[in-house]
Amino acid sequence: MTIISVGIMVFIAAYDKIAKAITYTRARSLATFLAQEKVDQIRQISYYQVLASTATSYVTTLNPNIPYDGGNYFPQESVFRGGMYFSRYTYVEVVDSNGSGDFFVPVGAPFVPDTGYKRLTVTVTWTQGLSTYKVLTETVISNPGMIETNAILTGTVTDAASGAVIQGVQVYVAESAGWTDNTNVLGVYTIHIIPGGYHVEAVKKGYFNGDASVSVSAGTTVTQNFQLTAISTGTVSGSVWVNDHLVISQIVAATAPVSGAPAQGWNYRGKNEFLARRPLNEKIPSKFEVAFKRSGLGEKFMRATDWTRDENVGEVHAATHCAGNCSGSGGGGGAAFNYEWVEIFNPTTWTWTMANNPGSEGGGNGMIGLKFQRAQDISAMQINVIYGSTYIPSGGYYLFANTATVQAFGYAIPADAYWDPAGVINLTRPYFSIPSDPNIIPDAAGGSNHEGAGGLMLFDLNSGQTYDTVGWEILHGGPGWAQAPFSDDSASGFPINNGNNGLRLDEQFVRKSSTNGVDEVNLGPAYDANVSLTDFGSIYPMTLLPNNTSTSPQIIVAGKPAYGAFASVSDGLSSPTTAYQRGVTGTDPVWAEFDVPRVATGTAWYVALSSGLYSMEIDTVAVLGGATTWIPNSVTVDTWPYSGYYSAILSSFTDYGFISGQVTDVNNNPIASDIRIQAGDAIATADHVFGNYILQVGTGTYNVIANPSNLNTSFVTSSSQNVTVNLGEIHSNVNFILSNGGRATGWVTADGINALPAINVSATDAGGVVVDQEVSGADGSFLMINLTTGTYTIQPILDSKEISTPASANVTVGVGAEVSAGTFTISNYFGQITGTCYLSGVPIPSGVTIMITTVTLPGVPPVPPTLSSNTLTGAVYYASASEEKGNYTVPVRASTTPYCAYAWYFYQSGAIFSSFASSVCNIIVSAGQTVSGINFSW
Numbered sequence: 001m002t003i004i005s006v007g008i009m010v011f012i013a014a015y016d017k018i019a020k021a022i023t024y025t026r027a028r029s030l031a032t033f034l035a036q037e038k039v040d041q042i043r044q045i046s047y048y049q050v051l052a053s054t055a056t057s058y059v060t061t062l063n064p065n066i067p068y069d070g071g072n073y074f075p076q077e078s079v080f081r082g083g084m085y086f087s088r089y090t091y092v093e094v095v096d097s098n099g100s101g102d103f104f105v106p107v108g109a110p111f112v113p114d115t116g117y118k119r120l121t122v123t124v125t126w127t128q129g130l131s132t133y134k135v136l137t138e139t140v141i142s143n144p145g146m147i148e149t150n151a152i153l154t155g156t157v158t159d160a161a162s163g164a165v166i167q168g169v170q171v172y173v174a175e176s177a178g179w180t181d182n183t184n185v186l187g188v189y190t191i192h193i194i195p196g197g198y199h200v201e202a203v204k205k206g207y208f209n210g211d212a213s214v215s216v217s218a219g220t221t222v223t224q225n226f227q228l229t230a231i232s233t234g235t236v237s238g239s240v241w242v243n244d245h246l247v248i249s250q251i252v253a254a255t256a257p258v259s260g261a262p263a264q265g266w267n268y269r270g271k272n273e274f275l276a277r278r279p280l281n282e283k284i285p286s287k288f289e290v291a292f293k294r295s296g297l298g299e300k301f302m303r304a305t306d307w308t309r310d311e312n313v314g315e316v317h318a319a320t321h322c323a324g325n326c327s328g329s330g331g332g333g334g335a336a337f338n339y340e341w342v343e344i345f346n347p348t349t350w351t352w353t354m355a356n357n358p359g360s361e362g363g364g365n366g367m368i369g370l371k372f373q374r375a376q377d378i379s380a381m382q383i384n385v386i387y388g389s390t391y392i393p394s395g396g397y398y399l400f401a402n403t404a405t406v407q408a409f410g411y412a413i414p415a416d417a418y419w420d421p422a423g424v425i426n427l428t429r430p431y432f433s434i435p436s437d438p439n440i441i442p443d444a445a446g447g448s449n450h451e452g453a454g455g456l457m458l459f460d461l462n463s464g465q466t467y468d469t470v471g472w473e474i475l476h477g478g479p480g481w482a483q484a485p486f487s488d489d490s491a492s493g494f495p496i497n498n499g500n501n502g503l504r505l506d507e508q509f510v511r512k513s514s515t516n517g518v519d520e521v522n523l524g525p526a527y528d529a530n531v532s533l534t535d536f537g538s539i540y541p542m543t544l545l546p547n548n549t550s551t552s553p554q555i556i557v558a559g560k561p562a563y564g565a566f567a568s569v570s571d572g573l574s575s576p577t578t579a580y581q582r583g584v585t586g587t588d589p590v591w592a593e594f595d596v597p598r599v600a601t602g603t604a605w606y607v608a609l610s611s612g613l614y615s616m617e618i619d620t621v622a623v624l625g626g627a628t629t630w631i632p633n634s635v636t637v638d639t640w641p642y643s644g645y646y647s648a649i650l651s652s653f654t655d656y657g658f659i660s661g662q663v664t665d666v667n668n669n670p671i672a673s674d675i676r677i678q679a680g681d682a683i684a685t686a687d688h689v690f691g692n693y694i695l696q697v698g699t700g701t702y703n704v705i706a707n708p709s710n711l712n713t714s715f716v717t718s719s720s721q722n723v724t725v726n727l728g729e730i731h732s733n734v735n736f737i738l739s740n741g742g743r744a745t746g747w748v749t750a751d752g753i754n755a756l757p758a759i760n761v762s763a764t765d766a767g768g769v770v771v772d773q774e775v776s777g778a779d780g781s782f783l784m785i786n787l788t789t790g791t792y793t794i795q796p797i798l799d800s801k802e803i804s805t806p807a808s809a810n811v812t813v814g815v816g817a818e819v820s821a822g823t824f825t826i827s828n829y830f831g832q833i834t835g836t837c838y839l840s841g842v843p844i845p846s847g848v849t850i851m852i853t854t855v856t857l858p859g860v861p862p863v864p865p866t867l868s869s870n871t872l873t874g875a876v877y878y879a880s881a882s883e884e885k886g887n888y889t890v891p892v893r894a895s896t897t898p899y900c901a902y903a904w905y906f907y908q909s910g911a912i913f914s915s916f917a918s919s920v921c922n923i924i925v926s927a928g929q930t931v932s933g934i935n936f937s938w
Contacts (some may be wrong), residue, residue: 237629568658610654704734
């Protein structure tokens with residue numbers, strides 16, 4: 001039984017695979033038929049009625065994506081055939097031949113003069129199980145009336161100074177972007193064109209454009225040579241920085257004792273007893289350190305609870321007794337405890353929240369805090385603090401300290417946050433026992449040499465993200481060497497080493513303002529190469545005050561070197577470059593520098609700099625030939641941040657790039673009137689002096705249009721396709737040469753009263769080239785907006801039985817003028833009849849034969865006609881069949897003679913073949929009209 005069961009399961013699995021294979025094969029056959037059916041249908045209509053897709057959509061569920069006509073010409077179809085649903089997509093492209101049997105999409109398509117070729121792609125998709133499949137059919141249809149290019153334009157392009165030939169020059173005809181060629185290694189170009197007069201341009205980066213006017217006759221070859229003059233160039237350079245996080249800017253472990261201040265220290269009273277006094281109005285710290293050591297017993301501490309309040313003398317005092325052998329007796333006048341602080345600087349352009357509210361960091365209140373670690377500790381430990389200030393402004397400071405107010409150089413400076421007296425008590429880390437000792441960061445004199453080495457970390461209390469780290473060591477490489485537990489964000493292994501002394505009493509580690517060093521008088525401490533050794537300077541003894549949130553915002557000239565940042569210029573000649581490292585890590589303060597060579601000379605270039613999500617734009621950059629321009633400088637927009645610092649600070653978020661270029665007329669002159677440039681939603685206007693423009697766009701690929709919708713009626717519309725823009729980059733040299741132009745308009749009707757939409761109307765120039773095609777709208781009107789000046793023949797494109805009155809109209813288009821071609825009345829145009837076919841209330845899936853004619857068929861039921869060659873000279877018969885869902889559509893010519901619609905349903909019952917027949921008469925169809933509801937049922 002087991003063997004039989006296994007055999008049955010194998011059979012079932014095999015049957016399932018066979019069934020799926022049969023279903024797939026059947027579906028593919030149906031899909032292939034549907035694709036070819038659509039191709040055959042389109043081939044039956046006029047070439048000019050096969051309109052190129054101008055609104056491309058994509059099926060994104062398949063790879064690669066399937067393009068199709070997203071407009072109204074050939075919309076997506078859903079077809080039910082053989083019990084399955086199929087989707088059918090049609091896409092029409094203007095293509096041109098390279099003369100070798102291959103076809104390509106010309107620049108500017110579909111908005112180019114007719115090339116005589118259109119590529120038709122029909123794709124049919126279906127879903128089987130969880131998978132989607134496709135069948136694609138592609139063909140090229142040609143214009144039977146196309147005038148062949150029987151003239152040749154050729155020539156050689158050379159350097160005007162040296163006479164050397166120039167390879168890779170693009171030579172094109174301004175009136176038709178599809179007529180173009182690039183010079184070969186011999187500097188020669190060849191363009192096949194039709195007879196006529198044209199403007200020809202020769203373009204290559206690094207050279208001024210060449211232009212010429214030519215006239216070409218049929219069957220001739222015209223030579224037009226060009227000499228191009230090289231553009232003088234210079235270099236644009238500067239340093240580039242990113243500021244996107246807070247930095248630790250100053251570290252002090254212990255201030256020097258203040259001598260001669262009994263209220264601040266201990267006085268020796270003899271007999272190994274010491275007395276400390278504090279004013280009544282001064283806050284008593286949680287502990288004081290006795291300024292002597294007891295042999296073998298370590299340090300002696302005095303707790304705040306041991307203090308006695310003496311109203312008579314206006315002080316509180318405490319005494320301690322040193323039992324045993326005491327050393328360092330008489331330590332009077334020494335500081336009761338040392339001030340320590342960690343200063344934070346904000347080099348970004350936004351305010352940071354340090355805490356939600358004043359108070360301790362608990363309960364999610366704190367946002368940004370500190371961790372500290374000595375050399376001998378296994379990990380960094382958070383310092384518990386009480387926040388006073390809740391934010392740090394842009395260009396400002398934030399002061400962490402071990403008391404609410406620190407004393408320095410006779411100044412009392414409020415801390416923005418201070419160590420929490422109720423903080424961590426950790427027996428393994430006694431320096432974190434804040435109630436016993438407010439000094440967490442030991443100085444080098446605090447015990448063993450290890451106390452002079454350590455590390456600080458600035459971090460996000462919620463996410464754990466580290467913003468900045470700083471490390472310092474002592475006695476590097478020698479006896480007693482204590483390494484920093486960590487040194488910086490990049491783990492470069494270069495901690496602060498101030499002559500092997502460690503962090504000493506009365507010493508400051510101060511972050512540099514730039515590669516030039518510390519300058520807290522004028523500049524903010526923002527230099528951050530992630531190398532503690534070169535990011536910080538040591539000041540011993542101390543000379544700088546700590547800063548807090550009340551300190552005025554500082555000027556910033558540095559930050560984190562933006563290695564790899566993109567730098568591009570809008571000159572149209574240079575190529576984007578990336579910033580590189582200058583200096584040696586661990587030896588020199590390093591920085592990121594960019595150099596953009598081969599920048600065309602000019603006075604109004606635009607430079608874009610970007611790194612990741614941050615960017616900066618610098619305008620009005622002047623470049624001299626053979627010279628280097630350092631930016632930003634005193635005359636650029638933006639200017640340098642501080643005199644003499646060519647520092648570009650990237651601290652603004654960006655998600656865009658740029659497109660730039662120039663717009664000129666056919667004589668290579670800037671256009672005095674407004675010309676709009678558009679890419680997606682971005683719009684700019686070319687300036688009237690140089691013709692330059694720049695567009696700010698999101699990253700992606702764009703079609704850039706000059707003079708969209710012929711807004712400036714004096715010039716034609718032109719486009720440049722597939723322009724790719726990267727983050728923060730300038731895609732330059734997207735240039736346009738616009739011919740003078742005007743418009744032609746007209747109206748299409750069926751009877752002089754009612755509008756006739758969807759009629760293709762063409763404009764043919766004097767050389768027989770179709771330069772524009774438009775479709776009449778719902779109101780019957782058409783507008784041709786992209787015609788160069790000249791004379792044109794305007795005519796509707798109809799099939800052989802349709803008649804236009806008049807057949808055509810000649811118009812002369814002037815600069816900026818709109819001329820009317822008048823009214824075209826179309827007779828014998830098509831309408832359509834639609835309906836359904838049902839049997840017993842259910843759609844007939846096998847198909848019903850439909851025939852429509854003006855002839856009354858004999859017989860009851862009507863007998864189908866016998867079609868022969870004689871039918872071609874008699875009444876017209878329109879035939880079709882209903883679809884699987886019972887629907888049918890039959891196109892018929894408009895007629896004042898009534899039509900009759902006949903339907904025959906043939907079926908088999910056993911060995912007997914039978915049929916049903918029915919008819920509907922007196923159907924009047926007008927041009928462009930759909931007569932629906934002509935239904936048949938049995």
